[in-house]
Amino acid sequence: MTIALGFLAIILATLLGWLLKQTFNSAPWEMEVVSDTAHYGPLGDDKSKLIALLGLLAVVSSFFALILSAYALRMELGDWVPMTEPQLLWMNTVMLVIASGVLQWTRNAAIAGQQARLQPGLIITGILTLGFVLGQFVAWQQLQNSGQFITNNPSNAFFYFLTGAHAVHIVGGLIVWARATMKVVLGKGEVGQIRRSIELCTIYWHFLLLVWLVLFGLLLQT
Amino acid sequence: MPFAVVLILLVVGSILFHILSPWTFTELASNWSMVDFTVDITLWVTGVVFVAVNLFMAYCVIKFRYKKGARATYEPENKKLESWLTGLTAVGVAAMLTPGLVVWDQFVSVPDDAHVVEAVGQQWHWTFRYPGKDGKLGEVDNERVSSRNPFGIDPEDPHGQDDIVVYSPEAHIPLDRPVKFLLRSKDVLHDFAVAQFRVKMDLVPGMNTFLWLTPTKSGRFEILCEELCGIGHHTMRGAVIVDEQQEFNTWLARQTTFAEHMATPDGNATIGAAQYGVCAACHGQKGEGNVAMNAPKIAGLPSWYIKRQVQNYKRGLRGVHPEDQFGQQMVGMVATLADDAAIDNVTAHIATFPDNPPATSIDGDLEHGQKLYAVCAYCHGGDGMGRQALNAPRIAGMSDWYIARQLDNFKAGVRGAHPGDYYGFQMGLMGQSLHDEQAVDDIIAYINTL
Amino acid sequence: MSYVAIADRDHEQEHHDPQTFITKYIWSQDHKVIAVQYGLTAIFVGLIALGLSAMMRLQLGFPDEFTFINPENYYQFITMHGMIMVIYLLTALFLGGFGNYLIPLMVGSRDMVFPYLNMLSYWVYLLSVIILVVSFFVPGGSTGAGWTLYPPQAIMAGTPGVDLGIILMLVSLAVFIVAFTMGGLNYITTVLQARCKGMTLMRMPLSVWGIFTATVLGLLAFPALLVSAIMMLLDKTLMTSFFMPAISSMGTDPGYTGGSPILFQHLFWFFGHPEVYIVALPAFGIVSDLLSTHARKNIFGYRMMVWAIIAIGGLSFVVWAHHMYVSGMNPYFGFFFATTTLIIAVPTAIKVYNWVLTLWEGNIHLRVPMLFAIGFIFTFIHGGLTGLFLGNVTIDLPLSDTYFVVAHFHMVMGVSPILVVFGAIYHWWPKITGKMYNETLGKWHFWMTFLGTYAIYLPMHYLGFAGVPRRYFAMGNTEFLPESAQDLNAAITISALFVACTQILFFANMIWSLWKGPKSDPNPWDATTLEWQTPDHPPKHGNWGHELPVVHRWAYDYSVPGHEEDFIPQNVSADDAPAGREHGGEHAIVATKEHK
Incomplete structure (x- = not known):
């Protein structure tokens, strides 16, 4: 459980550090002038969405950190036989990296106000990401065909579990991507709003890329 | 105020x-x-x-x-x-x-001079294993467990040959000597707990756990399973019996080793046929049973079950209750079987009998009976054929009047009340949820259909 | 940024003023309606769980007297009772119910920041409840594995509901976690982002602190339950061996190999222990506010209280294995976890001292919510102190898995939070409904519940000392137990049934109040916190009318020297009333209840 604890320590330390920066040690019963740094913004504004997204990323990280903890504990139990990962995963990884890069490029374009680049950028991102998910599925098929079933060994079971869980999160991202892309393609929606959707998508994509790189590295190592 | x-x-x-x-x-x-x-x-x-x-x-x-007009302090x-x-x-x-x-x-920190006793848990009873003369326990593996080798000991491992196997929920340990209980489970989580010893530990399948203690009083101390292990959890009892060293040695010498256990010959049906003569008087030539003689059908009953009941009669664990007059008759009869070998021979003979369904004598509400039977099925099986691993005998296709009588006996504490009759105790506790004659009739009527 | 008038904020219009009954009460995005939906659903399943516990108590008190209880359904009852009470009642009620209602009102927001997500959260929660209830009726019935769902037994023969029951249970938990995550992200973001002007973190009422911290714990801890649920589902359905070692089940080999049941326990309790505080911290927060309001005194040591909440929250992640001292895990972990567990007693004790010191030199109104709050302190002290037995690894040897454990966690996690739930409902009922309830009936309800539950759980500890194991359908003849243990069990059952029945008083009171109760004052307790200062009573959709409140002071300006009234609402400015520390009377201006 060290992995999960380490992760938690980071999260909790971040929260604590943030809290300490607040008016945390003031004596609240003493009267102060109402500060101008009041937090009130419209409900569901950009910053709220960003905070909620970061919160979600913390939850998802916790989820994966716990699986990795279980992975580490299960590995020690003696019956672990490392599984050879399909080579296809390398190609999938490349696709996901490019997808993330293209989305970043799109985001930069959106911020710079270059509307024309949004549509191709989003569509390429989507295709590459879908390619990644399909590629993962094909990798599963290859494994099945070569007799590497989920029940063969805990390393297999974890491989299917980790890749599956990661793919589910990607699919969740694709749903949000689809909404933003529809708006761009149909020319509906306000420019600022689309830009912000793209920004949030970009964070999520980078995050899932990072998660994938960690998972992939781990799968290769063990 | x-x-x-x-x-x-x-x-x-x-x-x-x-x-x-x-x-x-x-x-x-x-x-x-x-x-x-x-x-x-x-x-x-x-x-x-x-x-x-x-x-x-x-x-x-x-x-x-x-209080009106009072005011709290501001602090x-x-x-x-x-x-x-x-x-x-x-x-x-x-x-x-x-x-x-x-x-x-x-x-x-277990003391170095502690001797080792392995307690093995399974749904829903205890068994024990002691290292033999070499002081080492043989390798075990749950995948090797069978009715012949209930401990799953590796027959190839020389350390296992002299292990002393106790297929009974009673362990003996000597007084004032530190003992390390090695704990092992065959199926699910269990917990080895003896209130008087103050210590307890879970049994976890796939690994060995332990606890240690030095018994300071002699006597019989109950083991309770204290980790939920299925619906028989509350019936999973055993006992640690603390003896003086001398008595302990005597007891230990009487137990069989793994090698002896594996080498025990199967019963000889031919020899058994001769000894069966006494039984035939009541149970019939082919074990078909005779209601007039209050003798149930025994053809088709598993050998291990017959053997255990005969042993129970012989050891005074069954047929000693004053209200159990038919059981008392059996006590006299089984005296003719001198030892375990004789019992094995007779059961081997009984195993050759044709298994014909007896006449049924009990009617009831089948639907209700089926509902009630759900609890019985956990041990006796959905088909009522019994399961040796759970110490549950076959009940389908046997004398229904006898099953009814035994259920009454269990409920009334006529059978299974002796502290040494652990399996009877289990049936007693489980049988309590059948509340009245009608429920017993319904359930037996359903068993008759199996 | 100065305050923003609602008219300037066009996109808020879209969720304003729902027209029909359906949009107003069913598909509502109003946090107050969602709170009530959460609350009613949670109380409904809670009543099912209460019924289950009554059945269990009947069997335990009077073994073999009741034909409808057999070992199979008994184990199903205990499992579902525990699971419902911990997850579907308490977690949902404190966070989904009180969290939803109180956060926006107390921090001065118009709603949760994502109202649509909030609505979705409730409906997904309802789905999880439906799946749970359905599992009672599938073939084989619901799971009987105990609420901890330990493998291998949870998915192996010998346990009730081993086919569909356990699958539905795990799926329901996964769905619940999705619902909780949607709600939880919303609560956190609302607290961080939608506080009104002047509402600094340290001016927030402790209720918000408790709920906020509990939500953070939940968001980080529930994934552990999700991970273990998914892995167990895979073990069950696809025959993987995450948790399943090679076993011989009832004489047959089911085909598993190499897994570790202990691994499940680590994951489960990594969630399970923070879960205790997910329930306890909101209760801590709420009870602080009740005590302060009804004692007319500021909460003692507010800063310490906030720190204690945060410290308890943080520490709750490093104590989980104290549930596993005798589980067979590496025994050397015992040293570490016993130490962390006993350390957590320090901030918890500080909270108790501060509650009691809040009463010191107060002006205590023993109204119904206050009775429940003080009752909570009593039961919580009891439950907390018995926790020191079980947390201390050595004492856990004789006491774990006995009735002592059952008594302890019911005292600390059952009775105490439920007393707070009742106290909170009585406290905020006038705000939620605009009606008053019958005070006398409320007091009767308190006395019977409080004394009745103590009569259940105090003796139960002693059955544990005597060695009665938990989760036993029947004891049968057990030599070391005195026969009077059964008599005591019967007495406990009678108390339990009595307490269960007296809850009728509560429901009768509330129904009577809705139907015929007198209109309540907008601020019947003269409380300082923002939810009592809404322009409408009860508050309407959007909470604050045209102008958002501006906060000028902390939540506990009760009995401020130099001020005529014994309370100053948070939104009264310094010009209208003095600050607590400025004891001089020169600013003393009478605050009226009318100010907005």
Whole structure:
């Protein structure tokens, strides 16, 4: 459980550090002038969405950190036989990296106000990401065909579990991507709003890329 | 005001309850008096806090209850007071934790001279294994478990050959010698707990756990499973019997080793046929049973079950209750079977009988019976054919009048009441959920359809 | 940024003023309606769980007297009772119910920041409840594995509901976690982002602190339950061996190999222990506010209280294995976890001291919510102190898995939070409904519940001392137990049934109040926190009318010297009333209840 604890320590330390920066040690019963740094913004504004997204990323990280903890504990139990990962995963990884890069490029374009680049950028991102998910599925098929079933060994079971869980999160991202892309393609929606959707998508994509790189590295190592 | 009075009464009442309660730790029978000592310290520390804080609260409720025109003090905090309270609490916590850690250190350090007993748990009974002369237990593996090799001992492992196997929920240990119980489970989680010893530990399939103690009193101490292990959890009992070293040695010498157990020849049906003559008088030439003689059908009954019941009769575990007149008759009859080999021969002979369904004599509501049978099916199987691993005999296709009578006996404590009859005890507890004659009839009517 | 008038904020219009009954009460995005939906659903399943516990108590008190209880359904009852009470009642009620209602009102927001997500959260929660209830009726019935669902037994023969029951249970938990995550992200973001002007973190009422911290714990801890649920589902359905070692189940080999049941326990309790505080911290927060309001005194040591909440929250992640001292895990872990567990007693004790010191030199109104709050302190002290027994690894040896454990966690996690739930409902009922309830009936309800539950759980500890194991359908003849243990069990059952029945008083009171109760004052308790200062009573959709409140002071300006009234609402400015510390009377201006 060290992995999960380490992760938690980071999260909790971040929260604590943030809290300490607040008016945390003031004596609240003493009267102060109402500060101008009041937090009130419209409900569901950009910053709220960003905070909620970061919160979600913390939850998802916790989820994966716990699986990795279980992975580490299960590995020690003696019956672990490392599984050879399909080579296809390398190609999938490349696709996901490019997808993330293209989305970043799109985001930069959106911020710079270059509307024309949004549509191709989003569509390429989507295709590459879908390619990644399909590629993962094909990798599963290859494994099945070569007799590497989920029940063969805990390393297999974890491989299917980790890749599956990661793919589910990607699919969740694709749903949000689809909404933003529809708006761009149909020319509906306000420019600022689309830009912000793209920004949030970009964070999520980078995050899932990072998660994938960690998972992939781990799968290769063990 | 009444509120404060009630708070005070609750505090006083709790203390009185504590002092007067007859429900407290059983008499200690092991070296773990330090556990009781740690409990006592904790009781004192927590007791003082409980009384002090609650009485203070009651005082506040009286003194500062609402009065018209009164006004509360304005006091956001009092750093000094808070530091004092924090410090005092830390001291109290340390006072409780220190002995706790010291005793735990003793618990995890098994003395070198401790002898080893392996306790094996499975749904829902206990068995035991002692290392033989080489002092080592043989390798075991749950995948090797079978009815012939219930411990799953590796027959190739030389250390396993002289292991002493006790297929009974009763373990013996010698007085005043540290013992390390190695704990192993064949199926699910269990927990080895003996109240008088104060220590307990879970049994976890796939790994070995342990606990150790030095028994300081001789006698019989019950083992309770204290980790939920399925619907028979509450019936999973056993006993540790603490003997003087001499008696222990005698007992141990009487037990069979794994090698002896594996080498036991199967019963000889031909020899058994001769010995069966006594049985035939009542149970019939082909074991078909005879209701007029109160003798149930025994053809088709598994050999291990017949053997256990015969042994129970011989050891005085069954047929000793004054109301069990038919059981008492059996006690006299089984005396003709001199030893285990004779029993094996007879059961081998019985196993050759044709298995014809007996006439049924009980009717009931099948649907209701089926519903009730769901509980029975856990051990006796959905088909009523019984399961040796659960010590549950076949009940389908047997004499229904006999099953009805035995259910009544179990419920009335006529059978299964002897502390040594662990499997009967289980049936007694499980049978309690059949409440009336009608339920018994319904369930047996359903069993008749299986 | 100065305050923003609602008219300037066009996109808020879209969720304003729902027209029909359906949009107003069913598909509502109003946090107050969602709170009530959460609350009613949670109480409904809670009543099912209460019924289950009554059945269990009947069997335990009077073994073999009741034909409708057999070992199979008994184990199903205990499992579902525990699971419902911990997850579907308490977690949902404190966070989904009180969290939803109180956060926006107390921090001065118009709603949760994502109202649509909030609505979705409730409906997904309802789905999880439906799946749970359906599992009672599938073939084989619901799971009987105990609420901890330990493998292998949870998915192996010998346990009730081993086919569909356990699958539905795990799926329901996964769905619940999704619902909780949606709600939880919303609560956190609302607290961080939608506080009104002047509402600094340290001016927030402790209720919000408790709920906020509990939500953070939940968001980080529930994934552990999700991970273990998914892995167990895979073990069950696809025959993987995450948790399943090679076993011989009832004489047959089910085909598993190499897994570790202990691994499940680590994951489960990594969630399970923070879960205790997910329930306890909101209760801590709420009870602080009740005590302060009804004692007319500021909460003592507010800063310490906030720190204690945060410390308890943080520490709750490093104590989980104290549930596993005798589980067969590496025994050396015992040293570490006993130490962390006993350390957590310090901030918890500080909270108790501060509650009691809040009463000191107060002006205590013993109204119904206050009775429940003080009752909570009593039961919580009891439950907390018995926790010091079980947390101390050595004492856990004789006491774990006995009735002592059952008594302890019911005292600390059952009775105490439920007393707070009742106290909170009585406290905020006038705000939620605009009606008053019958005070006398409320007091009767308190006395019977409080004394009745103590009569259940105090003796139960002693059965544990005597060695009665938990989760036993029947004891049968057990030599070391005195026969009077059964009599005591019967007495406990009678108390339990009595307490269960007296809850009728509560429901009768509330129904009577809705139907015929007198209108309540907008601020019947003269409380300072923002939810009592809404322009409408009860508050309407959007909470604050045209102008958002501006906060000028902390939540506990009760009995401020130099001020005529004994409370100053948070939104009263310094010009209208003095600050607490400025004891001089020169600013003393009478605050009226009318100010907005």
